Amino acid sequence: MHSHHSHSAAFCSHAHPGSSPxxxxxRATELGFHTYGLSEHVPRQFESELYPEEREEGSTPAKLLAKWQAYLVEARRMQNEYRTKAKGKERAVPNVLVGAETENLCPSTLAWLKAEVLRTPGEEQRAAAVGKGVVDxxxxxxxxxxxxxSPCRxxxxxxxxxxFDAATFNDALDHFGGQSEEAHLQLCLAYLDAQYSLINELRPEVIGHFxxxxxxxxxxxxxxxxxxxNSLQLEVSQACTRNISLAASYGALFEINSASCRKGWATPYPAADVLREILRLGGRVCLSDDAHGPTHVAISYDQSRRYLMEMRVETLWHLELDEERNQEEAGLLEDESMRRAREASEKPGEGAPVRFLRGTRAKGVTGWADDPFWARLSALREQGP
Known part of the structure; x- marks a missing residue:
């Protein structure tokens, strides 16, 4: 099995103390994962963007950038170590991916990420290649x-x-006009607009907690x-479809993120209305646990499995390193007009590429619900810690 989304305390202040890549x-090896993605948060640009726990520990944007660079070194070390173990027939996750979880906080965020955090020297900064050689x-x-x-704020x-917490979320609602449903819809619309810009400018392989x-x-x-x-609800709906269509058109995977289940939701992210739209538009889905410590690895995956079966998802996708990638990348440079034609079609994900410029490829698996992983997971859960 797989997950594309994880954090640890070595590089993330709000992860479980003592955890590391x-x-x-x-833990992923113990559970029988074939793919596990390390995906620390990118650093943030300004002091005003720091979280309370980061301020308490004396972090600054410069220190976060240094921590990020240390993460890249350690993640590559672990990737190489686990690759060697797997080749030597030792029990180990064979497909370790080095990734990054993005942000889009303000108008300068994406440009700063491209220039300072994900920049590859000498690389043309095509959206799909941002960070190539830095992350997978x-x-x-x-x-x-x-x-x-926005027009209203x-x-x-x-x-x-x-x-972060309910109180801070309520502060965000107040910025959009109060605690009403309309204020929340305005917040959602602003969120979706920021998400669209991110998808368009960075072309992430995995769409996080949609x-x-x-x-x-x-x-x-x-x-x-x-x-x-009403008109606002229609605008939010159209923004959802717009974002899904763009991401599906270049082959992105939409994560089924089980973290929401440990936070009180009945389903993983995204909820059923959004997941139905993803599937209607031909989008691909993958699994993520959004783990912040070893006890979170595969947490609530039984709920993810049940949810996907109820939604009749036949193919589950994951990323793997594209070891046979043509170094000239000629075969990866699809004409943008072809992608745009898919985006405007009734099923934007149909015929989308499976190879990505940063160096991974997407693999679809049918029969995933019968994978022996699920029985092993159940047995280990019964054994307890």
Whole structure:
């Protein structure tokens, strides 16, 4: 089995104390994963964007950048170590991926990431190649709202976290006009606009927790159409479809992220309305646990399995290193007009590429629900810690 999204305390201040990439991979090995992605948060640009725990430990943007660079060194070391172990027939996750989870907090974020964090010297900065040679893939995530001006609201000095805690989320709602459903829809629309810019400018291989904007209000519908929908609801629905169509058109994987289940949701991210739209548009789905410590590895995966079976998902996708990639990359440079034609079609994901410029390829697996992994996971859960 696989996960494309993980963090550890060695490089993430809000992860479980004592955790590290090595400890995460040891747990993934124990559970029988064939693919595990390390995906630390990219650093943030400004002091105003630091989280409370980062301020308490004396972090600065410069220190976060140094920590990020140390993460890249350690992640590559673990990738090489596990590759060697697997080739030597030792028990180890054979496909370790080095990734990054993105942000888009304010108008300067993406340009700064491209110039300072994910820049590859000498590389043409095509969207799909940003970070090539630095990371294997990107998890395209947004965690803030309010950092961009909108027709109804000016921009804040710093984006407001929408997944930190309920009180901070309510502060974000207040920025959009109060605690009403309309304010939440305005927040969701701003979130989706920031997500669209990120998808367009970075072309992440994995789309992270698509509907994080409703973590604390899961009852809000993001795809309400027809006569019952007002103009704001229609605008939010159209933004969802727009974002899904763009990502599906270049072959992105939408993560089924089980972290929401440990936070009180009945399903993983994204909820059923969004997942139905992803499937309708031919989008590909993958698994993620969004682990912040070893006890989170594969957490709530039984719920993810049940959810995907209920939604009749036949093919589950994951990334793997593209070892046979043509170094000239001639075969990877699809004409943009072809992608745009898919994006405008009824099923944008149909016929999308499976190879990515950063160096991975997507592999689809049918019969995933009968994988021996699930029985092993159940047995280990029964054994307890």
């Amino acid at each position: 090595q400890i995460m991979l040891e 893939y990107l998890v395209g995530s947004v965690h803030h709202a309010g950092g961009f001006a 000016p921009a804040r000095d710093a984006g407001i976290p929408i997944d 509907d994080l904007c409703r973590l604390f209000r899961p009852q809000t519908e993001l795809l309400k159409m027809g006569a019952a929908a």
